[in-house]
Amino acid sequence: MKNGMNNLLKLEELGQFLLSIILFNQLDYAWWIFPAFILLPDLSMIGYLANPKTGAWLYNFLHHKLVAITILILGFWLNYSLLTLAGVILFGHSAVDRIFGYGLKFNDNFKNTHLGWIGKKD
Numbered sequence: 001m002k003n004g005m006n007n008l009l010k011l012e013e014l015g016q017f018l019l020s021i022i023l024f025n026q027l028d029y030a031w032w033i034f035p036a037f038i039l040l041p042d043l044s045m046i047g048y049l050a051n052p053k054t055g056a057w058l059y060n061f062l063h064h065k066l067v068a069i070t071i072l073i074l075g076f077w078l079n080y081s082l083l084t085l086a087g088v089i090l091f092g093h094s095a096v097d098r099i100f101g102y103g104l105k106f107n108d109n110f111k112n113t114h115l116g117w118i119g120k121k122d
Contacts, residue, residue: 013098016065020092023072027081027088034089041093048110056105063094063104 024034044062048055061067072087074080097103103113111118 010099013095016095017092017099020088020095023088024085024092027085029081029085033085034092037085037089038093038096041090045110052109053107055110056107059110060104062090063097065091065094068094 021034041062044058045055047058068087068090070087072084072091075082075084075087098115101113101115101118103115106112106114
């Protein structure tokens with residue numbers, strides 16, 4: 001039962017990733033921008049150089065879908081395509097992360113996420 005629910009949730013995330021591609025295609029950017037920028041939100045992991053709490057906060061901020069949607073809507077509202085692009089990239093990236101089991105982080109350890117522990121527990 002649990003595996004079936006996990007698959008259902010991954011399908012939902014796949015749908016959201018496909019939506020990000022559709023939204024990107026509505027923007028006036030070359031196709032290669034999407035794959036070139038899709039991993040940029042992972043630069044937020046640099047916060048872990050300070051400490052786990054700062055790392056988790058920065059990571060979660062740039063991987064939270066409400067933040068992505070807010071930036072996306074703000075970009076549409078202001079007719080500012082770079083902001084819209086940022087929202088699309090954040091949204092699409094977050095969906096892909098969830099597909100692969102990388103969830104929002106708890107502040108004790110990078111591997112401790114809202115989707116469970118990443119990899120084998122030490």
